[in-house]
Every structure is written in structure tokens, then in C-alpha cells.
Amino acid sequence: MEQVLKVANSSVAWLLCSITVVVSFVQALLYMRMAKKTAIEAQLPPEIVTKSFRIGLISAIGPAMGVFIVMVGLMAAIGGPMAWLRLSIIGAAPTELTAATYGATASGVELGGKGYTITVLAVSWFAMALNGAGWLIFTGVATPALEKLRDKVSGGDAKWLIVLSGACSLGIFGYLCTGEILKGWSNAVATITGAISMIFLVKCVVPKFPKLMEYTLGIAMIIGMVCAILYNEIAL
Amino acid sequence: MENKQIIKEWKKKSILIGSPTNLIAAATAFIPVLWLCTTYNCWPDINIVLAAWGMVALSFGAFYFVEPISYYAALGMAGTYLAFLSGNIGNMRVPVAALALDSTDSEPGTIQAEVASTMAICGSIITNLCFTTLAALVGAAVVAVLPDFLVAALTKYTASAIFGATFGNFSIKYPKVAIFSLFGVLAIRMGLKLPAWSLIVIAVFGSLAVARFFFVQDQKKAA
Numbered sequence: 001m002e003q004v005l006k007v008a009n010s011s012v013a014w015l016l017c018s019i020t021v022v023v024s025f026v027q028a029l030l031y032m033r034m035a036k037k038t039a040i041e042a043q044l045p046p047e048i049v050t051k052s053f054r055i056g057l058i059s060a061i062g063p064a065m066g067v068f069i070v071m072v073g074l075m076a077a078i079g080g081p082m083a084w085l086r087l088s089i090i091g092a093a094p095t096e097l098t099a100a101t102y103g104a105t106a107s108g109v110e111l112g113g114k115g116y117t118i119t120v121l122a123v124s125w126f127a128m129a130l131n132g133a134g135w136l137i138f139t140g141v142a143t144p145a146l147e148k149l150r151d152k153v154s155g156g157d158a159k160w161l162i163v164l165s166g167a168c169s170l171g172i173f174g175y176l177c178t179g180e181i182l183k184g185w186s187n188a189v190a191t192i193t194g195a196i197s198m199i200f201l202v203k204c205v206v207p208k209f210p211k212l213m214e215y216t217l218g219i220a221m222i223i224g225m226v227c228a229i230l231y232n233e234i235a236l
Numbered sequence: 237m238e239n240k241q242i243i244k245e246w247k248k249k250s251i252l253i254g255s256p257t258n259l260i261a262a263a264t265a266f267i268p269v270l271w272l273c274t275t276y277n278c279w280p281d282i283n284i285v286l287a288a289w290g291m292v293a294l295s296f297g298a299f300y301f302v303e304p305i306s307y308y309a310a311l312g313m314a315g316t317y318l319a320f321l322s323g324n325i326g327n328m329r330v331p332v333a334a335l336a337l338d339s340t341d342s343e344p345g346t347i348q349a350e351v352a353s354t355m356a357i358c359g360s361i362i363t364n365l366c367f368t369t370l371a372a373l374v375g376a377a378v379v380a381v382l383p384d385f386l387v388a389a390l391t392k393y394t395a396s397a398i399f400g401a402t403f404g405n406f407s408i409k410y411p412k413v414a415i416f417s418l419f420g421v422l423a424i425r426m427g428l429k430l431p432a433w434s435l436i437v438i439a440v441f442g443s444l445a446v447a448r449f450f451f452v453q454d455q456k457k458a459a
Contacts, residue, residue, distance in 0.1 A: 007276065016271050020264045021365065024321050027257040028361040031314050034249055035354045042242050042347045052336040052352040056359025059335060063327045064360075064367035066394040069387055071368055072375040082268065084372040088365055089261060090323040099292050106288035107280070119278040125269035126280070127288040133262040134293070134300035139320040140258035144251055146308045146316065153444075158345055163451050164444065165344040166410050168309035169334060171443035173403035174417030175436050176326050178425050180396040190393040194400030195407070202338075202408055213339045217331055217401055224397025225389045232388075 008079025194224030254317025
């Protein structure tokens with residue numbers, strides 16, 4: 001295994017994994033340039049661009065810290081460069097670990113266990129690349145069709161389109177929240193207190209301090225996490 | 237330029253940037269493994285790779301289609317390309333896009349909403365790339381000195397709290413729909429043992445049906 005990780009962590013591996021990370025970065029830069037240009041053409045207030053960018057930059061810090069820690073765990077299993085590549089693009093850590101494990105299982109060994117040779121590592125890397133390609137190819141090819149689907153469902157009714165977007169988001173987060181709630185009490189506490197504090201912030205605090213709106217997600221996240229830790233302290 | 241024309245241009249350019257970059261990334265992600273096999277002459281048996289692929293497809297294959305369809309209305313066109321290349325969709329991309337729309341008073345479907353959500357998603361991608369790169373450089377050393385409770389909080393509860401908070405924000409606008417999206421879905425989840433991909437479909441299209449019902453009723457009342 002040590003030998004395998006040495007290969008997986010070699011400088012060539014870093015270099016080759018960086019290609020895909022750079023593609024993701026370049027895509028973001030291209031879209032930012034396009035958004036800025038469009039904002040000028042459409043004569044939108046300039047603060048729409050800067051404020052939205054700041055919101056993304058700041059609100060992502062919390063979840064990105066989670067990714068940071070998970071990645072350290074993943075580095076031990078599949079090597080640093082591949083963990084970096086996989087967590088910089090589609091596929092969260094559990095998905096990637098599952099794919100890597102399937103690679104080992106198909107070869108008849110355990111991930112990182114005895115018999116996990118370079119050849120098995122290659123199967124794991126193949127499995128992860130093939131899995132990620134599923135989402136990338138589908139969106140790369142079918143996104144214009146999804147736009148047509150949305151047009152059809154909304155029927156060109158602008159009012160309904162707004163409700164439709166909200167309802168779809170509620171459905172997605174209903175699905176995600178119930179998954180967390182069913183994981184156990186501490187996750188349920190984090191989910192529910194996160195929701196309640198967001199509602200409280202938006203309804204009661206933001207009307208008095210409108211500038212706070214862009215920080216609400218981060219604040220609600222911290223409250224939810226603290227409540228879950230406190231629950232754990234009290235319950236155990 | 238007229239608004240409609242700008243939106244049309246926006247969509248055209250979104251495809252022009254997004255489609256090739258997502259497909260290129262799908263291909264470049266294979267470069268490391270091809271290098272590994274060529275350099276160390278460790279080409280695995282094709283049947284084993286196919287078996288692993290089969291297992292992966294069984295577990296995640298349905299999500300390749302269900303997720304982009306379900307998230308589309310929340311992400312928009314540029315957002316879909318960005319989010320499905322960069323990942324972390326539920327815990328980063330959709331929450332920051334939704335927050336940007338709220339903070340800038342942008343209505344979905346307008347060019348302002350497209351610009352706001354795209355900028356927010358790009359911001360979150362930059363943050364994520366910074367953190368993964370930091371993790372690659374100093375991750376192990378940092379995690380070694382962090383207290384256990386903080387590691388647990390960051391790995392176990394960030395997603396829960398963010399999901400809850402984003403749900404809470406949407407529920408303010410559509411409380412009746414939210415009741416179904418949370419309690420209805422929870423009941424279905426506990427009562428029936430369904431595969432995860434079908435639960436997303438039920439949650440999204442169920443919420444859509446409930447929203448449509450109340451939308452039509454409200455319009456009748458207004459008429």
C-alpha cells in the first residue's frame with residue numbers, strides 16, 4: 001500500500017490532476033466575464049454583480065471547510081492528487097469513496113487493504129472517472145433540452161415560473177433535509193435549528209438590518225452546527 | 237438591447253461556454269489513470285473495469301439524469317453547467333444562488349437573476365477550489381491540530397444545517413408547499429422503502445404539483 005500511495009502522490013500525478021481542476025477554474029472565469037458583460041449590456045446596477053459574487057465567496061466558506069476536512073481523509077485512501085481532482089469537481093466524498101471501493105471490490109480486494117496493488121488503484125481511478133463522466137456528459141449534451149423542458153412546464157407564464165422555481169427548490173431541499181433528519185437526532189437537530197434560525201433571521205432580523213441578508217446562510221449554518229454539538233454534549 | 241434579446245444571447249453563450257468545458261473535463265479526468273497504466277504498465281483486466289463501472293452505474297446511474305433535471309429550475313442554464321462540473325450542488329451552489337436572488341431582489345427567469353446566480357455560484361467555486369487546494373497542501377497538518385468536536389461539526393453537521401437553512405428560507409415564501417416537501421416526503425421516506433433517485437423525483441414533482449394546485453386556486457380567487 002505504501003508503494004501504491006507513493007505512485008499516487010507523485011509529482012506527475014499532481015500535474016496531471018491539475019488539468020481538470022484548471023478546466024473547472026477556467027469555466028468559472030469565463031462565466032464571470034460573461035455575467036459582467038451582460039450586466040452592463042442590460043444596464044443592471046453594478047452592485048448586483050459584486051454583491052452576488054461576495055455572497056458566493058463568503059457563504060461557501062462553511063461548507064468548503066467541511067470539504068477540506070473530508071478531503072484529508074480521502075487523501076489517505078486514494079492519494080492526494082486524485083482526492084484534490086475528485087473534490088474539486090462533481091462527486092462528493094462519499095460518492096467518490098464508493099466508486100473507489102467498487103474498484104477494489106471488482107478486483108476482489110479491500111480499498112487500501114492487502115492486495116491493493118497499482119493495478120487495483122487503476123481500477124479505482126477508472127471507476128471514479130467513469131462515474132463523474134456520467135453527470136458531465138449528460139449536462140454537457142442535454143442542458144439545452146432541460147431549458148426547453150422548463151419552458152414547457154412553465155408555459156411561458158412568468159408568475160408561474162417564479163413559483164415553479166421555488167417549488168422545485170423546496171422539493172430538492174425537502175429530500176435533502178429528510179435524509180439528514182433520518183440519519184439520527186444530532187443531524188435532525190442541526191437541520192431543524194438551521195431552518196428555524198434562518199426563518200427567524202429573514203423574518204425578524206433582516207427587516208431591521210437589511211445588510212445582514214447576505215450573511216444569513218452562514219449565521220444559520222453556525223447556529224445549526226452549534227446546536228447539534230450542544231445536543232451531543234447534553235445527550236452523551 | 238431588449239431584455240428578451242439579452243436573455244436569448246445569454247443562453248446561447250452559456251451553451252457555448254458550458255457544453256465544451258463539461259465534456260472536456262469528462263475527458264481530462266481520465267488523463268491521470270491513463271498515465272498510471274502506461275507508465276507502470278498496470279493495465280487492469282477490462283472485465284474488472286467493466287464490472288466496477290457496472291456497480292457504479294447501478295448505484296449512481298439514475299442520478300446522472302434525475303439530478304440535472306430536478307436542479308435545473310433552481311440553477312438555470314449557466315448554473316447547471318457550472319454546478320455539474322464543480323459539484324457540491326446541494327450544499328453550496330443552490331444555497332448561494334438562492335441567497336443571491338433574495339439579497340438582490342431578483343426574480344427567477346429574469347436576466348438579473350441569471351447574472352446574480354451565476355456570479356454567486358462562481359464565487360462559491362473559487363472558495364471551494366481554494367479550500368481543496370489548501371487541503372492538498374497543508375490539510376493533514378491542520379486536521380491534526382483541530383479539536384475533535386470541530387472536526388465532527390464540520391464533517392457531520394455543515395450539510396444538515398445548510399440544507400435546513402435553505403429549506404427554511406424557501407418555506408417563508410411557500411409555506412403550504414413546504415409542508416408537503418418536508419412532512420409529506422418524510423412520511424413517504426419512512427413508510428416506503430424506495431430507491432433514493434425515485435425519492436428526489438417524488439419530492440420535486442410532488443412539490444411542483446402541490447404548488448400548481450395552490451397557484452391555480454389563488455388565480456381563481458383573484459379572477
